Amino acid sequence: MSFIEINNLSKTYYSGEQKISAISDVNITIDRNDFVSVTGASGSGKSTLLSLLGGLNIPSSGNIIIDGINVFSLSSNQIAKLRREYIGFVFQSFYLINYLTVEENILLPLSITDYNSSQQKFKLDKILERVGLSDKKGRLVDELSGGEQQRVAIARAIINDPVIILADEPTGNLDSSTGNQILDLFEELNKDGKLVIVVTHDDNVKKRTSNVIVFRDGRVEQ
Numbered sequence: 317m318s319f320i321e322i323n324n325l326s327k328t329y330y331s332g333e334q335k336i337s338a339i340s341d342v343n344i345t346i347d348r349n350d351f352v353s354v355t356g357a358s359g360s361g362k363s364t365l366l367s368l369l370g371g372l373n374i375p376s377s378g379n380i381i382i383d384g385i386n387v388f389s390l391s392s393n394q395i396a397k398l399r400r401e402y403i404g405f406v407f408q409s410f411y412l413i414n415y416l417t418v419e420e421n422i423l424l425p426l427s428i429t430d431y432n433s434s435q436q437k438f439k440l441d442k443i444l445e446r447v448g449l450s451d452k453k454g455r456l457v458d459e460l461s462g463g464e465q466q467r468v469a470i471a472r473a474i475i476n477d478p479v480i481i482l483a484d485e486p487t488g489n490l491d492s493s494t495g496n497q498i499l500d501l502f503e504e505l506n507k508d509g510k511l512v513i514v515v516t517h518d519d520n521v522k523k524r525t526s527n528v529i530v531f532r533d534g535r536v537e538q
């Protein structure tokens with residue numbers, strides 16, 4: 317059994333009279349140590365797949381099994397718990413809170429956990445070192461470059477030590493050299509044992525991943 321199994325997954329959106337098959341009968345297996353890229357034209361279903369994998373969206377049919385857990389057989393509270401324990405999200409447009417500092421942004425996910433402040437500080441310092449932002453801890457994220465902001469977002473995604481990192485166009489707003497630094501970081505995280513799944517249009521990203529999944533009109537092409 318693979319770590320992630322996506323079985324006959326479909327997602328249909330209804331917008332007014334229109335029926336949109338965003339994902340149609342998709343089957344994918346992903347192993348614990350994979351570094352996966354998901355590519356395909358705009359509108360082919362990549363972000364929909366990622367939102368389903370992260371339990372942010374519910375399929376129309378089919379299922380996703382993560383580490384033996386049938387995600388959509390769970391209650392919404394249980395899905396939220398699974399998400400907190402297993403998954404870190406990174407997006408193209410960072411979604412940081414601009415008026416908070418680097419430190420405050422990274423610690424946000426811990427606000428709903430039981431870690432005390434010295435445990436939080438320990439985790440924070442380790443993560444800041446990991447993403448190369450130890451000297452920027454007290455800065456407002458507004459004052460950082462795009463690449464630095466994305467590293468804050470990655471730090472926030474991994475502060476709970478998730479097994480899976482889901483990233484939707486994480487280098488889309490960055491120039492190519494800054495984007496490459498972000499990829500280096502994902503590669504290191506994958507070597508450290510995280511399963512990384514990156515949605516991307518970027519050929520540089522594809523080249524560096526262990527598996528490439530190509531979407532076309534909601535179906536997997538290869």
Ligand SMILES: Nc1ncnc2c1ncn2[C@@H]1O[C@H](COP(=O)(O)OP(=O)(O)OP(=O)(O)O)[C@@H](O)[C@H]1O
Pocket residue numbers: 329330331336337338356357358359360361362363364365
């Ligand atoms: N909430 C929604 N309601 C209705 N239709 C949606 C919704 N989200 C996505 N869609 C439609 O589903 C299809 C797949 O969208 P999705 O966002 O998954 O594509 P994508 O591959 O991520 O595209 P892009 O590369 O542009 O980000 C598109 O036709 C899109 O318009």
Ligand SMILES: [Mg+2]
Pocket residue numbers: 362363364484
């Ligand atoms: Mg998308």
